[in-house]
Amino acid sequence: MTRAGIVTLVGKPNAGKSTLLNRLIGQKLSIVSPKPQSTRDRVVGILTRDDVQMVLFDTPGLLDPHYDLQRAMRAVSRTAIDDADVILHLVDATEPSFESLVAAAGLPNQPRAPIITAFNKADRVSPANLNTLRNEQPGASFISAANGDGIVKLLARLTESLPESPFLYPEDDVSTQQVRYFAAELVRETALEQLDDEVPYSVAVEIEEFREDRTPVYIRAVVYVERESQKRIFIGSGGTKIRDIGRGARAKIEALIGSSIYLDLWVKVLPNWRKTPSALSRLGYHVPQDQRR
Numbered sequence: 377m378t379r380a381g382i383v384t385l386v387g388k389p390n391a392g393k394s395t396l397l398n399r400l401i402g403q404k405l406s407i408v409s410p411k412p413q414s415t416r417d418r419v420v421g422i423l424t425r426d427d428v429q430m431v432l433f434d435t436p437g438l439l440d441p442h443y444d445l446q447r448a449m450r451a452v453s454r455t456a457i458d459d460a461d462v463i464l465h466l467v468d469a470t471e472p473s474f475e476s477l478v479a480a481a482g483l484p485n486q487p488r489a490p491i492i493t494a495f496n497k498a499d500r501v502s503p504a505n506l507n508t509l510r511n512e513q514p515g516a517s518f519i520s521a522a523n524g525d526g527i528v529k530l531l532a533r534l535t536e537s538l539p540e541s542p543f544l545y546p547e548d549d550v551s552t553q554q555v556r557y558f559a560a561e562l563v564r565e566t567a568l569e570q571l572d573d574e575v576p577y578s579v580a581v582e583i584e585e586f587r588e589d590r591t592p593v594y595i596r597a598v599v600y601v602e603r604e605s606q607k608r609i610f611i612g613s614g615g616t617k618i619r620d621i622g623r624g625a626r627a628k629i630e631a632l633i634g635s636s637i638y639l640d641l642w643v644k645v646l647p648n649w650r651k652t653p654s655a656l657s658r659l660g661y662h663v664p665q666d667q668r669r
């Protein structure tokens with residue numbers, strides 16, 4: 377008897393979502409065989425272990441005002457909540473206050489799926505404070521995505537919430553989507569690290585080509601910004617900025633896929649892409665018809 381289903385991840389920026397994902401599916405990602413695919417998916421990872429398969433969904437922008445690309449991202453995130461078999465709400469245990477998911481995300485009603493709250497970064501909280509938290513939130517899990525504490529128990533809890541079901545994907549399938557998704561996210565993350573305040577919110581990244589049949593692996597990434605002035609900032613004087621961003625992103629992607637890559641990085645202007653349905657859908661953000669303005 378196997379179990380399988382959708383685990384939807386929700387968490388504020390910096391809660392440790394990426395760290396947790398890497399811990400959960402890291403080894404598998406490195407053996408992925410990327411194939412070209414055009415649109416971004418909500419699936420960010422598939423974890424198959426023994427007789428359980430978890431399909432991990434992301435919720436971009438749900439608790440992150442910076443990346444709230446208005447209706448498109450919210451719609452994707454809401455659907456990921458609606459489709460979930462279990463929702464994993466990751467909370468930074470070092471943060472002073474706790475807000476329920478329904479309140480934090482402004483959900484119209486309590487989701488159908490059970491919500492498991494996991495306090496991450498338990499390694500950074502004193503035993504006394506940890507105890508207080510445990511008393512306040514008796515149903516919560518306490519983990520450290522960084523050192524692995526509590527992960528086995530958390531996986532067991534998630535498993536219990538999944539329905540009995542045949543696997544939804546082949547056992548060793550981790551579709552290429554995730555690698556492209558992560559590659560795009562790593563380019564975006566590096567750009568955000570290295571750019572000043574006003575540009576980042578206008579940055580979107582598209583992986584146009586991902587050729588694993590070449591050595592090094594060839595990746596062409598296009599960074600979209602909304603204005604010419606942002607493009608100039610991105611390139612920097614004499615191209616120094618884009619070179620630095622490219623170098624940083626390359627190192628991260630190499631660490632992720634475990635082989636050397638050639639990152640062909642471009643920057644293009646897509647005017648007002650955040651407000652243009654055709655541009656949004658091209659970048660993989662699907663705006664439901666009935667929510668278009």
Ligand code: GDP
Nearest residue numbers: 388389390391392393394395497500520521522
């Ligand atoms: P995300 O924005 O939710 O994806 O968060 P990240 O995974 O990028 O993590 C944000 C920061 O918290 C990074 O500096 C991580 O190294 C750190 N971090 C994540 N998980 C843990 C943890 O369990 N313990 C500690 N001490 N740091 C963590």
Ligand code: MG
Nearest residue numbers: 390393394395
């Ligand atoms: Mg992250």
